[in-house]
Amino acid sequence: MKTVGFDTATDDTVVAGLDGNRVVAEATIAPSDAGRPLHSQALLEAVGEAAAALGGWDQVDRIAVGLGPGTFTGIRIGVATAAGLSLSTGVPAVGVSTLAALGVSMALSSGRDGPVMPVLDARRGEVFAGLYNHAGRELEPPFVASPEALIARIEEITSRLPSPPPVGGPGAVRFADELDRAGIPIPGPGTALHRLSGRAVCELGAGAARSEPGKPLEPIYLRVPDAQLWLERDGREPGPD
Amino acid sequence: MTLLAIETSCDDTCAAVLDGGRILSNVISSQSVHDRYGGVVPEVASRHHVELAVPVIEAALTESGTDLDGIEAVAVTAGPGLIGALLVGLSTAKAIAAPRRLPLIPADHLHGHVAANFLEPDPLEPPFLCLIASGGHTMVAAVRDHSGFEVLGETLDDAAGEAIDKAARMLGLGYPGGPALERLAADGDPAAVEFPVAMSRDPGLDLSFSGLKTALVYRCRELGPEGVAERRADLAAGFQAAVVDQLVTKLRRALEREPWPAVALGGGVAANGPLRAAVRDLCDRLGVRLKLVPTALCTDNAAMIGAAARHSPVLAWPDYLGFDAFATGSRGKR
Numbered sequence A: 001m002k003t004v005g006f007d008t009a010t011d012d013t014v015v016a017g018l019d020g021n022r023v024v025a026e027a028t029i030a031p032s033d034a035g036r037p038l039h040s041q042a043l044l045e046a047v048g049e050a051a052a053a054l055g056g057w058d059q060v061d062r063i064a065v066g067l068g069p070g071t072f073t074g075i076r077i078g079v080a081t082a083a084g085l086s087l088s089t090g091v092p093a094v095g096v097s098t099l100a101a102l103g104v105s106m107a108l109s110s111g112r113d114g115p116v117m118p119v120l121d122a123r124r125g126e127v128f129a130g131l132y133n134h135a136g137r138e139l140e141p142p143f144v145a146s147p148e149a150l151i152a153r154i155e156e157i158t159s160r161l162p163s164p165p166p167v168g169g170p171g172a173v174r175f176a177d178e179l180d181r182a183g184i185p186i187p188g189p190g191t192a193l194h195r196l197s198g199r200a201v202c203e204l205g206a207g208a209a210r211s212e213p214g215k216p217l218e219p220i221y222l223r224v225p226d227a228q229l230w231l232e233r234d235g236r237e238p239g240p241d
Numbered sequence B: 001m002t003l004l005a006i007e008t009s010c011d012d013t014c015a016a017v018l019d020g021g022r023i024l025s026n027v028i029s030s031q032s033v034h035d036r037y038g039g040v041v042p043e044v045a046s047r048h049h050v051e052l053a054v055p056v057i058e059a060a061l062t063e064s065g066t067d068l069d070g071i072e073a074v075a076v077t078a079g080p081g082l083i084g085a086l087l088v089g090l091s092t093a094k095a096i097a098a099p100r101r102l103p104l105i106p107a108d109h110l111h112g113h114v115a116a117n118f119l120e121p122d123p124l125e126p127p128f129l130c131l132i133a134s135g136g137h138t139m140v141a142a143v144r145d146h147s148g149f150e151v152l153g154e155t156l157d158d159a160a161g162e163a164i165d166k167a168a169r170m171l172g173l174g175y176p177g178g179p180a181l182e183r184l185a186a187d188g189d190p191a192a193v194e195f196p197v198a199m200s201r202d203p204g205l206d207l208s209f210s211g212l213k214t215a216l217v218y219r220c221r222e223l224g225p226e227g228v229a230e231r232r233a234d235l236a237a238g239f240q241a242a243v244v245d246q247l248v249t250k251l252r253r254a255l256e257r258e259p260w261p262a263v264a265l266g267g268g269v270a271a272n273g274p275l276r277a278a279v280r281d282l283c284d285r286l287g288v289r290l291k292l293v294p295t296a297l298c299t300d301n302a303a304m305i306g307a308a309a310r311h312s313p314v315l316a317w318p319d320y321l322g323f324d325a326f327a328t329g330s331r332g333k334r
């Protein structure tokens, strides 16, 4: 199985080409110096390079894309790109959870095969997190939480497990101080544990069941649009202006 | 050249296939979901675009009787518009073009409204004056050649369609408000309630609609809820007349400044009956040709993007791989 995989739900543009279990291309493009993700500028070129490393698009068996959770615009750049590539090449595209992919990355980098807790930065002072096994299978459904709620959740989960799960990812780095104070150790920001790997996206995609043909890839937002919240809360339209 | 064109700058997901200036298919999926919010919600629009883009493109290909193997270039709106919405169309377009090494032609949305007039049958050749009025933009554009346009005047605040939607809401009509306001206004007396004709003393060609909106707020306040209910039709008629009056006044002034052989209308507000009638009247009086494209080509659509792309710079593979969308400004000449 030859897989081109990518994820743009976090600030990094993550791309890889996987041939069987051999990584033939891998790229992580960090945001600009101003902190702006470079998905729209960097993704397609890196994806083209991964396809070329696998022998060209007619050799590729599958496109794997991270569906989120993450930044709304980032998720959509990835999903729209995967859908367009699939339409253009006829290569089937499958979606994978960005949290599950981060979980697999954490298991790969830590060499552990117990449960892991990937944590993404959800902005607005919150995180996206979930509990996964080393192969990316969901053990606890993904959730949105404040750092306090995350800590409570980790403590509750840990009480049910033989040993505490590794906690990592951009969301864990963001709230490392809070987590550390609660006795949950978070390695330094540069550590491999926190990095989403393109390989993990490819592996999950290669193992995933093919989505029904013609069914669009569905982003995992985990949050409804603000306007919908206001509408539901106030039960009426906002006034003019 | 056979072109696939994609447009997602606001709340309509659109794709079209063109053979030169001939439309082979023109598919528009309007997002009625925004009605309950009383306006376009960018995040909601983007979520729908990502769901609808590929099905709409597939429908456009099927309807055209061709498939991707028959497509020689991909055109896409690069801006101006809602950035998150634009990025869905642009990412899709680039991803379709790149594996096939097709050229990509980024087009300007406003150039698209102008270029709708270049489409067959009966294309309008420049030079002409184009009044574009919609929920997102309002301007008088000088079209001297196919490749762009010059903005002679534009709204300094609300777009005409935006003002109409807000007025419709104040009068208890749904969203989008244009057609409902027009229907209600038909039963009213436009002279019964006085509205200021904005910018009439301003010698330039810029427009403004926020004063009109404020005037409506005051009229409603003076009349009270019962009075408003009683005079709704008159209020709608007076408001609509003031919008049309301003648009036509600026168009007339532009025609007086410089002779133009033809006038064209674009944007959703161009579907407004009284506006069409008033512009026709003006053109008849001045002996200027009036070009009115069908409503489906006035409102946002991808055929017009394909038409603009035919006269826009072509980006060869791989030069466009890093091409990004732009939310504001325009690549028309200013």
Ligand SMILES: [Zn+2]
Pocket (backbone or CB within 6 Å): B109, B113, B134, B136, B267, B299, B300
């Ligand atoms: Zn428009």
